[in-house]
Amino acid sequence: MSYVNNIINLVKEKYPEQAEFHQAVKEVVESLEPILKKCNKYENSAILERLIIPDREIHFRVTWEDDNGKINVNRGYRIEFNSAIGPYKGGLRFHPSVNPSIIKFLGFEQIFKNSLTTLSMGGGKGGSDFDPKGKSNNEIMRFCQAFMNELFRHIGAHTDVPAGDIGVGGREIGYLFGQYRKLTNRFDGVLTGKALNWGGSLVRKEATGYGCVYFAQEMLRQRGESLDGKICSVSGSGNVAIYTIEKLQQLGAKPVTISDSKGMVYDKDGIDLELLKEIKEVKRVSLEEYVKNKSSAQYTSIKDYPKGKNPVWHIPCFAAFPSATQNELNADDAEALIKNGCICVSEGANMPSTIEAVHKFISAKICYGPGKAANAGGVAVSGLEMAQNASMTPWTFEYTDKRLHQIMEDIFNNASQTAKEFGEEGNLVIGANIAGFRKVADAMIDQGVI
Ligand code: NDP
Ligand code: 2IT
16 A cells, blocks of 8 residues: 555544544645655655644633623644644634544644745644634633633744634734733733734735735736636635735725625625625624625525535636635535636635545646645734744835735745646646645654654
8 A cells, every 4th residue: 555545544543533634634645646756755754654643732621701600611722733844833713613623634734834935834723612603702802811821831932823713813812912921921922913003913914815816816827817807706704705805806806705604695796895894894793784785795595505515606707715614615616616617716715625626626727726825825924923023023014915925926836836846737736735745844854753
């Protein structure tokens, strides 16, 4: 049996219930076959065996009191996956679906994504099965404080630097940082995504969405195409979706869809960004509110979705930006996109396309930017926030955005050239995985058997 198949079987055998983690490992290691065949030093150094086991998995209890005085108990996680090229770095996700499989798939992806950014960051991820929906501001604060009561002993500006992800934005980072400062009596760059008046970076809020569109521009430029005047589909309606839409509109494109956990909106006149920000950033309510304020828009509740299909991907578009969650785009959805003329998919979310959907994109030879390359702009600007904190100097919006743009171009060029080097021209899955892996694996070899 091949080295790669051995690793896939090992992961399934050791962690039988971790489906998302199996999926992420399979996707990465299968695409490493060309480099593993060419250079046997990786197998001889047991690099894959080492990569699939996190340096450390921290599981803890979070106990907090709600507004009615009821005591609630949640599970908390921080998975410190690999620090060969820098301190552990990656977001925190607060969502009821969070479990070890989800945090491990995200942490595993983060190793290669962070490597692609060219910055010095290892891979980690954390979170909780806490559901922020319907909670008061005070409940969110008490939960964040309780979460930090355990997390603080594991993190540090040179050890492990968490940030946001689903359910964790500027508000939560504020409460987490306040409690970290209280417990440690330190003010340092231990979290990114901070507010601008106490150590945050300009462009961090926008970075994942803007970066994902910059990545799409690079893919399209190779084919003499642009986004100007084009219809685009976006899923999700949180941080990544909102700033994807903002950048698309700045470039003259017309995003027509958004979605959330309850349903989707199709607005043939193009998404009203101010209305969307009001609904999701200020009021924090469902997208049903959007159609009440916009007569050109249609709402479909998730209860009415055709079985096994995500209707966002069945609206004809030129480019698609999955920006909600994992496995939100399956093989049927991918076929519909291709059939309706979509020539570009740039993933804002982590692992939004199933393995079967990815195969459809690759065989149809459309521009396909896998998440770990296309959505690396968020963590890249987190890295720039760490650089600003370390030098105690804030940068301007223009300068930071220029650095983000350059990093996205460099990731595209690196993935593209690496694919070519291994005889797989145009396949950015192979290019991004090999390029991200090579840097980390070589660092592990340099640093000895540990
Ligand atoms: P937010 O919490 O800001 O927004 C998430 C959006 O996705 C919301 O609209 C939410 O709906 C929807 N959503 C979440 N879970 C589900 C689900 N199971 N089914 C349907 N819709 C769902 O998160 P972000 O925008 O930050 O994250 C979105 C994706 O981007 C995630 O995959 C994340 O890992 C990835 N990502 C985020 C980065 C960042 O910097 N924030 C960086 C790189 C990747 P509702 O409003 O109803 O909750
Ligand atoms: O998936 C991701 O890259 C993030 N959620 C951002 C992580 C970070 O450290 O900024």
